Amino acid sequence: MSCVVEIRDLSFTYPDGHKALDHITLDLAHGEKVALVGPNGAGKSTLLLHLNGILPRQTGEIRVSGLDVSGKNLGRVRALVGLVFQSPDDQLFSPTVFDDVAYGPIYQGLPAEEVRQRVQEALERVKMSEYSSRVSHHLSVGEKKRIAIATVLSMKPAVLVLDEPTAGLDPRARRTLIELLRELPITMIVASHDLPMVRELLPRTVVMDQGRIVADGPTATILSDPDLLARHGLEQ
Template sequence: MSQPSVEIVDLHYAYPDGHSALSAVHLHLHPGEKVALVGPNGAGKSTLLLHLNGILSHQTGELRICGLDVNAKNLGRVRALVGLVFQSPDDQLFSPTVFDDVAFGPIYQGLKPAQVDERVHAALSQVHMEEYARRVSHHLSVGEKKRIALATVLAMQPEVLALDEPSAGLDPRARRTLIHLLSEMPQTMLVATHDLPMVRELFTRTVVMDQGRVVADGPTAQILRDAALLEAHGLEMP
């Protein structure tokens, strides 16, 4: 078996007010796996995603990305390996143009202008938004913004994609476009979502979280036909 892209062992995290957000989380993702992360609001899904590139720092346990410990010393390398896409694209888009938004990461990495241009073109091509480079991000639709937000992390050439509620707020056409894009991506992928029909279509493996713990982890078909499991953890059969 190849080295895991994501390796989490007995991870614990509590917020400053003492609320326990993650408790004894164990999770391994292997290269190229696309895994859905489901559960009720407050289950710890977003908190877990924020740990993958060090935005939040675990208090006990082990967390490695492509064999690299997630710690202060490795933070720059880890953030290049993990592309985190927030639920709201407005949290990710802040530059004057789409090009500037997508170029921000490669520029921060210290790449030369020609390399930055190449990265931006490649990332926009991956999300089929090549013609939007000179557009203003905040004038785009929600679906277009989400694709640009995805391009901003693809420009960093990550090994792992971590997406928080990617289909939230999308109309049917934009949702279908997003599902198709995600199905094409070769990266290891962990996606927190309430969209169980998307889970059934796109992911072969599903992890259920509740109250900061992983309560189930298995083949998507098996998880989604377990009505008692879904009901117990605030989910409905798709």
Template sequence: MSCVVEVEHLSFSYPDGHSALNDVTFSLGHGQKVALVGPNGAGKSTLLLHLNGIHPRQSGSIRVSELDVEGKNLPRVRALVGLVFQSPDDQLFSPTVFDDVAFGPIYQGLSAAEVHTRVEEALEMVHMEAYIRRVSHHLSVGEKKRIAIATVLSMKPDVLILDEPTAGLDPRARRSLIELLRELPQSMIVATHDLPMVRELLPRTLVMDGGLLVADGPTAELLSDPALLHDHGLEM
């Protein structure tokens, strides 16, 4: 089976010597949706930032859609890996929703007509077509999250990486975001503390703690292992 993401023996330590990732190995098949859970400081964010090369790799290998994540491939990899940051404010820095969603396509050098098509398609996928002329600054958190997802969908990524997508959302916004993630056909890695969402949405779970990948298996199995949950500071 060909994989969309393959990570092998990835290790990383910060300049101060603190080891953030220690020999992490996993792979993700096309269309697979996995959860990445673990306590704060476990290395989840560091791992996510490696997947599109924002953190330079120190040792081990990462491949996305058959491309090595390094050097000359990076500009292409950044389109294939759609990274949605925890705070949508960091991702929305243009006057209007259109400008924000169009950033990726314009940067890629696509034609004006193509940019418009991409923006419309991306907004349609997150059900925000009506917001195209709106001012990003005035949207609610839930709306901003959807637009932030659209800003990467407009680059036609093979895999979506979401950091804490449900943090700070009220129950209704959370519910509708979960439904959105269910609908999207892309492979995805979702880093989160929201275990009820994991159980409902993501059939496979990776557990990280102290820079190590300590468990990788079916969500139902892992989340019903009280010893595992307790050892790594997780709670249902």
């Protein structure tokens, strides 16, 4: 079992009849860092929401660390998949940074000492240790983003899933975040429109359009194919 994420033939149709995913097949090996690019409405977010079963699978198969994403495995899978949403405000709902980062470990029922230790580790990873007692509401967007990543790192996930991590960041905050992600020794899948970041950070790129995977390969190859990019609205 060398793959962290295995997706076979996954399709999904929203209740209003909109087909968001159309026979998606995708594997992620351990330690791989993959970009998911494509125009708005291509189905990227829908795919990400399937990874920990927030959207219920309709047809096809998804496995995370060998576990089928459904039913009684959902609890385990949610701890294994660290999903960071686009808007950090949605992710930070507790009074202090500590409370937010501790949410996952506390929910898992870990003992208090281990919760504290995990929070500390996660905050160190995103270089925000001294923010532990701060109030999330007052942080800058870049700081909130890093805390949001810490809130899932504290669960020790097997794969980190990020939706538009650089959206809305100023150049310096964006730079900090890219360096931070580069240093994280963890499998990750990143949905983004930020192609320069993709080129710099993620060796493999998957292009989605209209619910389908239309290209999958080394980032350097894909991003140097102007026809492909233009066809899917991704001109640089």
